Amino acid sequence: MPNSPKIIYTLTDEAPLLATQSLLPIVEAFAGTAGVAVETRDISLAGRILAQFPDLLGEDQRIGDHLAELGELAKTPDANIIKLPNISASVPQLKAAIKELQGQGYPLPDYPDEPKGEQESDIKARYDRTKGSAVNPVLREGNSDRRAPLSVKNYARKHPHRMGKWSADSRSHVAHMESGDFYGSEQSAVVDQAGTVKIRLTSADGRSNMLKTGIAVSAGEVIDATCMSARALSAFVDAQIEDARARGVLFSLHLKATMMKVSDPIIFGAFVRGFYRPVLDKHAAALERAGFDANNGIGDLYAVLPRLPEDAQADIKAGIEALYAERPGLAMVNSDKGITNLHVPSDIIVDASMPAMIRDSGQMWNAQGQLQDTKAVIPDRNYAGIYQAVIDDCKAHGAFDPATMGSVPNVGLMAQKAEEYGSHDKTFQIPADGTVEVLDDAGQVLMKHEVEAGDIWRMCQTKDAPIRDWVKLAVTRARLSGTPAVFWLDPQRAHDRNLAAKVEQYLKDHDTAGLDIRVLSPVEAMQLSLERIRRGEDTISVTGNVLRDYLTDLFPIMELGTSAKMLSIVPLMAGGGLFETGAGGSAPKHVQQFVAEDHLRWDSLGEFLALAASLEHLAETTGNARAKVLADALDVANGRFLDENKSPSRKVGELDNRGSHFYLAMYWAQALAAQDADAALKATFAPVAKALADNEDAIVAELNAVQGQPVEMGGYYHPDLALLGKAMRPSRTLNDALATLSA
Numbered sequence: 001m002p003n004s005p006k007i008i009y010t011l012t013d014e015a016p017l018l019a020t021q022s023l024l025p026i027v028e029a030f031a032g033t034a035g036v037a038v039e040t041r042d043i044s045l046a047g048r049i050l051a052q053f054p055d056l057l058g059e060d061q062r063i064g065d066h067l068a069e070l071g072e073l074a075k076t077p078d079a080n081i082i083k084l085p086n087i088s089a090s091v092p093q094l095k096a097a098i099k100e101l102q103g104q105g106y107p108l109p110d111y112p113d114e115p116k117g118e119q120e121s122d123i124k125a126r127y128d129r130t131k132g133s134a135v136n137p138v139l140r141e142g143n144s145d146r147r148a149p150l151s152v153k154n155y156a157r158k159h160p161h162r163m164g165k166w167s168a169d170s171r172s173h174v175a176h177m178e179s180g181d182f183y184g185s186e187q188s189a190v191v192d193q194a195g196t197v198k199i200r201l202t203s204a205d206g207r208s209n210m211l212k213t214g215i216a217v218s219a220g221e222v223i224d225a226t227c228m229s230a231r232a233l234s235a236f237v238d239a240q241i242e243d244a245r246a247r248g249v250l251f252s253l254h255l256k257a258t259m260m261k262v263s264d265p266i267i268f269g270a271f272v273r274g275f276y277r278p279v280l281d282k283h284a285a286a287l288e289r290a291g292f293d294a295n296n297g298i299g300d301l302y303a304v305l306p307r308l309p310e311d312a313q314a315d316i317k318a319g320i321e322a323l324y325a326e327r328p329g330l331a332m333v334n335s336d337k338g339i340t341n342l343h344v345p346s347d348i349i350v351d352a353s354m355p356a357m358i359r360d361s362g363q364m365w366n367a368q369g370q371l372q373d374t375k376a377v378i379p380d381r382n383y384a385g386i387y388q389a390v391i392d393d394c395k396a397h398g399a400f401d402p403a404t405m406g407s408v409p410n411v412g413l414m415a416q417k418a419e420e421y422g423s424h425d426k427t428f429q430i431p432a433d434g435t436v437e438v439l440d441d442a443g444q445v446l447m448k449h450e451v452e453a454g455d456i457w458r459m460c461q462t463k464d465a466p467i468r469d470w471v472k473l474a475v476t477r478a479r480l481s482g483t484p485a486v487f488w489l490d491p492q493r494a495h496d497r498n499l500a501a502k503v504e505q506y507l508k509d510h511d512t513a514g515l516d517i518r519v520l521s522p523v524e525a526m527q528l529s530l531e532r533i534r535r536g537e538d539t540i541s542v543t544g545n546v547l548r549d550y551l552t553d554l555f556p557i558m559e560l561g562t563s564a565k566m567l568s569i570v571p572l573m574a575g576g577g578l579f580e581t582g583a584g585g586s587a588p589k590h591v592q593q594f595v596a597e598d599h600l601r602w603d604s605l606g607e608f609l610a611l612a613a614s615l616e617h618l619a620e621t622t623g624n625a626r627a628k629v630l631a632d633a634l635d636v637a638n639g640r641f642l643d644e645n646k647s648p649s650r651k652v653g654e655l656d657n658r659g660s661h662f663y664l665a666m667y668w669a670q671a672l673a674a675q676d677a678d679a680a681l682k683a684t685f686a687p688v689a690k691a692l693a694d695n696e697d698a699i700v701a702e703l704n705a706v707q708g709q710p711v712e713m714g715g716y717y718h719p720d721l722a723l724l725g726k727a728m729r730p731s732r733t734l735n736d737a738l739a740t741l742s743a
């Protein structure tokens, strides 16, 4: 029996959700002609919150746990999911979303920062399930294959984006700890038989306490544990603030507080405390009473300030201003609004923020709204070095040239919550000095660290089957593309040594004759890849989960100007397909522009590419020949879309996301009308193609005419979809032409 031909299209947040209101009706109309149903599932932050509280909501307010449902689907061969980027919420974002939903009449409780009693603990636990990167790890039951398809690469070569010039005397640099970090203390073990492990803290006074028990482990999996010293971190923070001041460069901090949702907010908090220490110390008791939490950023101080007496408020504000005069300049997120790099932990996310800095001549924005050389602080040494290698290369050889540079696609190990990105339920801020041990069922100590109160200790798991699958995917990509592949593994790291041994073993399962496959440390791999892209040559990066994330923003942003133009496929290990769109996020600043002037500059090329891959997968797995015709025609349309340069403009009044969707629909219909593989589809699409082409000017005029006015969305986290639908589909002529397909 063939599987039911169905594609799941996800409803998410911010710019991708807006774009979906316009694109999805086109997708549904086209897919319907091949008998392919397109269903939606809501995995937005608001949807995920509501799904946690069925007991408190009215019947008409409840929604099912769509994320859990898709997580189960991803483990089956039937999965065919198009996954758009979603918000990975920091605590301030989570609270804002709760407040908005309460205002819309949803009787949700407040987020309890410090829960008292069982009921509040339960509420916090439910909210925490929606916090940080709560979606991707659930759906990613496969490893990742991210690359720029040739048509996209050729487009970038033909229309190179602007790259900031680099000067050899740039003072920008990366700063990292030299000891006491995760890198310096990593231990790793390969599990020999299935069972469970537990994590025990024995404090200096001899009392022991289980931090976590019953962690299931399977034979062959790699587990590791590591620790960051709070004391070393604090000394590092002070030294770097002083060093930035002495060198006259901006101070910036680059973390991944969304995916590393337990460790990185704590590290972020250490920087907030260090930078604002004199003021925070002076008002410590009052701020504590008001509920200020440095881990949520200095923005949280401004949020709680109204709870303080007026004279204290004035003193704090004056104290902070005085501090800004003494401290190094802070890199700004929004200099007009005075939002600094230390305001909210989710504003600066390393995967996107470091490439943006590198694209802008190694500079960030200062308080005066000008670009300035910057100290980029990336505390841990595991991956910081790769960015310094890029900076060194740009200082020596100038900016990269998108018109001539080669490409660095990625094969990333991420299935089943691999490595650090699966560590949050095994990450602890240590309450007391002592020893942390990981014990197996026999009571044998597998890993052990001496710790101090405040240290951040974490354990990661990397299952064996995903490692095998990753090696296979790397060999497959190297073979298909005829490109050298480099495994980025650091012989100084215990985890990477265990991985390298497995890579060596599993490579033997494949025919690698004639392939160029190497294992290099991340810094060496970066240097080699950079040398090669400057010569116009491609090199596949085969990396763990974190480098997958970092490199698939870094290289696309250098090569294509944005990671939105990436093809991002997750071949699920059970045989299904997860098609992610691009490699970037939900671009909140695009929503600000849309709300202010009804212009959406989100580029949906990632969605177009994902859709073609999804249709192709559906054709293969269900034998639906028409889906293949649709996929092939969409490939042609995507190529034409790039050739004709119909991506959204950044400026109001010009073609935006909606207009770009119109062109995609027209090119797709034309390709279907031109093909001869399926006569019925040809006949169906011929009149649509004609109607769209005949009315091109009218449709573009209708789409562009609405721009320039503010738009009401009826909510930010939980907008009114009827309002959005209207706003995103303003062309009657286009809507009528599409309606003929479903008539």
Ligand SMILES: NC(=O)C1=CN([C@@H]2O[C@H](COP(=O)(O)OP(=O)(O)OC[C@H]3O[C@@H](n4cnc5c(N)ncnc54)[C@H](OP(=O)(O)O)[C@@H]3O)[C@@H](O)[C@H]2O)C=CC1
Pocket (backbone or CB within 6 Å): 084, 085, 086, 087, 088, 089, 136, 258, 346, 347, 348, 349, 352, 353, 562, 563, 564, 582, 583, 584, 585, 586, 587, 588, 589, 590, 601, 602, 603, 604
């Ligand atoms: N897969 C996922 O679900 C992901 C989710 N996220 C989440 O997204 C949110 C925002 O993250 P942030 O780090 O700010 O990164 P974003 O990728 O959303 O934004 C960074 C910049 O990338 C560019 N950009 C990204 N996507 C597009 C697109 N489709 N079209 C045009 N330009 C694009 C824009 O740059 P410019 O202004 O230069 O045009 C944008 O301002 C966070 O909540 C984060 O956790 C982040 C990464 C992946």
Ligand SMILES: O=C(O)CCC(=O)C(=O)O
Pocket (backbone or CB within 6 Å): 088, 132, 133, 134, 135, 136, 137, 258, 259, 351, 548, 549, 552, 583, 584
């Ligand atoms: O899940 C997230 O929070 C971000 C994911 C991401 O940045 C990526 O996979 O590239």
Ligand SMILES: [Mg+2]
Pocket (backbone or CB within 6 Å): 351, 549, 550, 553, 583, 584
């Ligand atoms: Mg990323």
